[in-house]
Amino acid sequence: MVLASATAAWADDFPSLPAGPGRDVTVRVCSQCHSPEIASNQRMDKDGWKSLVDQMANNGANATSEEFDTITNYLATVFPANGGAAPAAPDAATPPPAGGSATTNDATGTVTPQQ
Secondary structure (H helix, E strand, C coil): CHHHHHHHHHHHHCCCCCCCCCHHHHHHHHCCCCCHHHHHHCCECHHHHHHHHHHHHHCCCCCCHHHHHHHHHHHHHHCECCCCCCCCCHHHHCCCCCCCEEEEECCCCEEEEEC
């Protein structure tokens, strides 16, 4: 039951990562060191994603070989090289509050209203 609620929480915490096989593994492993959403701003073919995942493994990411393969497959499927522009962050369409402005965090694409 705890695992199910943790997975549901991850789904809400990283809206720029589309649902799909391997999303849960990607979130769990990648969030050990950084926001897994930084992948949503990149487009690569499977070899490019494999190279990046291998680099993360060499930098100390903690996962099995099968989990790294799952992450590579997930990223190559949801963020392919020929996939066009990165999906818009959900908050990007939300206008800033009256009299305020918005700041975008380049690492996550999150738009934060500023007063």
